[in-house]
Structures are given as structure tokens and as C-alpha cells.
Amino acid sequence: MATPSPDASGLPPVADLLADFGVPYAGALGSAITFVLVFVIVFVLGRLTVIPLINRLLSARNVDRHARVPLMKLTTFVVVFAALGIAFGLAGFGNILTSLATIAAAATLAIGFAMQDVIANFVAGIFIFTDRPFRIGDWIEWDNNEGVVEDISLRVTRVKTFDNELLTVPNSVLTSGVIKNPVAEEKLRLQFLFGIGYDDDIEQATDIIVEEAENHDGIMDDPAPTVRLTELGDSYVGLKSRIWIDDPSRSDFVKTRGEYVTAVKNRFDEAGIDIPYPQRELSGELELPAVEGVEVADD
Numbered sequence: 178m179a180t181p182s183p184d185a186s187g188l189p190p191v192a193d194l195l196a197d198f199g200v201p202y203a204g205a206l207g208s209a210i211t212f213v214l215v216f217v218i219v220f221v222l223g224r225l226t227v228i229p230l231i232n233r234l235l236s237a238r239n240v241d242r243h244a245r246v247p248l249m250k251l252t253t254f255v256v257v258f259a260a261l262g263i264a265f266g267l268a269g270f271g272n273i274l275t276s277l278a279t280i281a282a283a284a285t286l287a288i289g290f291a292m293q294d295v296i297a298n299f300v301a302g303i304f305i306f307t308d309r310p311f312r313i314g315d316w317i318e319w320d321n322n323e324g325v326v327e328d329i330s331l332r333v334t335r336v337k338t339f340d341n342e343l344l345t346v347p348n349s350v351l352t353s354g355v356i357k358n359p360v361a362e363e364k365l366r367l368q369f370l371f372g373i374g375y376d377d378d379i380e381q382a383t384d385i386i387v388e389e390a391e392n393h394d395g396i397m398d399d400p401a402p403t404v405r406l407t408e409l410g411d412s413y414v415g416l417k418s419r420i421w422i423d424d425p426s427r428s429d430f431v432k433t434r435g436e437y438v439t440a441v442k443n444r445f446d447e448a449g450i451d452i453p454y455p456q457r458e459l460s461g462e463l464e465l466p467a468v469e470g471v472e473v474a475d476d
Contacts (some may be wrong), residue, residue, distance in 0.1 A: 211267060231249065298348045302333075304352055316358075316360050318357040324336040324337050364425065368417060368418065368419050369418050370415050371418060372408075373450055374450070386418050388444075402418065402421075403418070
């Protein structure tokens with residue numbers, strides 16, 4: 178469908194048509210009608226063509242739902258802005274459009290200085306959507322904080338901690354530092370250090386640690402569990418166990434490790450393998466107050 182265009186006088190054909198019928202204020206009324214018609218036509222065409230096309234492109238690239246929603250909102254905003262620009266031009270409001278553009282540019286510059294943090298978070302949000310260091314439902318750790326990602330927007334990311342607290346984190350905080358995402362891959366390696374006494378049988382303790390890992394349903398057989406002697410402490414021999422769990426989450430991680438360590442501890446007790454208490458060496462001098470009539474001999 179062809180859109181009306183201004184004639185040589187600078188007014189759209191609708192204004193001339195109304196003037197022929199003697200309609201008062203034909204120029205202004207015709208421009209307004211043209212503006213509305215062009216805006217509706219361009220907006221509808223954009224909704225029927227551009228937005229579905231962008232949606233199909235995002236789906237073809239396997240963009241996640243949480244990333245697709247803000248991108249589609251941004252596409253809708255662009256369609257509305259384009260419809261307004263074309264409607265202003267074809268309605269003969271070119272001077273108004275130029276003035277609005279100048280005002281918008283000046284306002285954008287002023288707002289940019291006043292909202293540097295907001296803009297930084299917005300840009301960081303775009304990087305989060307494109308780089309995808311984490312997704313909704315992932316367990317992440319940063320700056321001594323950790324939790325499960327509940328929502329990601331272009332300005333902030335909402336994370337629920339394991340104490341059921343909701344943290345609203347500016348996106349720039351998450352992109353300016355190191356983020357640990359333990360569940361980004363399909364499997365996670367866990368490590369635990371078992372300490373046994375120097376008089377205990379290392380091979381027997383190693384066999385128990387491996388057997389309990391193999392008997393646990395939540396621990397993977399491939400990669401296989403391993404045990405290495407890694408420490409010779411003051412009162413213990415350190416055996417570090419390395420196990421893998423599949424499709425990890427925070428709850429799976431805590432539950433699996435707790436059950437595994439408990440099973441090994443029970444087997445150690447049955448086998449008479451000692452887990453030594455930590456020992457601390459105390460040093461210093463003890464001063465006693467002088468007592469009348471008592472002499473303290475010097476060594």
C-alpha cells in the first residue's frame with residue numbers, strides 16, 4: 178500500500194483534498210490525518226514483518242528466552258521510532274522533526290553525563306546477553322557472594338542466595354570482575370581432603386574412599402574417582418579425593434558431598450582408621466606473682 182507524499186507546497190495530498198471541500202484549517206488537519214495514517218501503516222507493517230523476522234533469526238541462533246525478551250522489546254522500540262520519523266516526514270513536519278532531533282541530541286548528551294552508571298549497566302547487560310557467562314537458573318559466585326540467577330535484564334541481574342535472600346546486582350559489577358559459574362558445563366569436579374593418622378594403612382584408606390565414591394549413585398564412574406596423597410601434616414596424612422557429579426546444581430553438590438563424606442567416615446570407624454583431631458602448639462611464659470616467704474629457684 179502506497180503512503181501519501183507531500184506535494185510541491187509542502188503539504189500532503191490529504192490537505193489539498195480537504196481544502197477542495199472548503200474544510201477549515203485544511204492544512205493542519207490534513208497533516209495530522211496523514212501523520213496518523215502513516216504511523217499506523219508503518220507500525221503495522223513493522224509488527225507484521227520486521228518483528229517476526231527478528232524473532233525467527235533469534236530462534237535460529239538458539240538465543241535463550243531471557244535474552245530474546247529484551248531484544249524483542251528493543252526491536253519494537255526501533256519500529257515505533259521509525260514509524261514516528263517516517264510519519265513526521267510525510268506529514269510535512271520536517272522542520273518539527275529536525276527541531277526534535279536537535280533537542281533529543283542535546284538531551285541525550287546531558288542525560289549521558291548524568292546517567293553514566295545506568296548506561297554502563299545497560300552496556301554490561303548487552304555483553305551478558307551476547308557472551309552468556311551465565312543463564313537463568315545457573316549457580317554463580319562473585320566477590321564472596323553466591324546464589325542462583327533468577328532474572329537478567331539490561332540493567333540488573335537478580336540473584337537468590339541460598340539463605341533465600343534476593344540480591345539485585347548491577348550488571349557492571351558482574352562484568353567488571355571474575356564470575357565463577359560451577360554449573361556452566363554438564364559436570365562438576367568436587368574435592369575433599371581426608372586426614373588419617375600416620376600409623377593407619379594408606380592403601381586401605383584409599384580403597385575405602387574410592388569404593389564409597391563408586392557406590393554413590395550421584396557420583397560419576399567416568400571420569401573415575403581418584404585419591405592422591407597431598408599433605409603430610411603435623412598430626413595427619415592428607416588424602417585428597419576427586420569425584421565428578423553430572424548436571425550439577427547447588428543442592429546436588431551439597432547433598433552429594435555430605436552423603437559421600439559421611440559414608441567414608443563410617444567406613445573409617447569400622448576399619449579402625451583414625452581421623453586425628455587438630456593439634457595446636459602452645460608456647461610462651463607464665464609469670465607467677467611473688468609470695469612472701471617463698472623463694473623461686475632459678476634454673
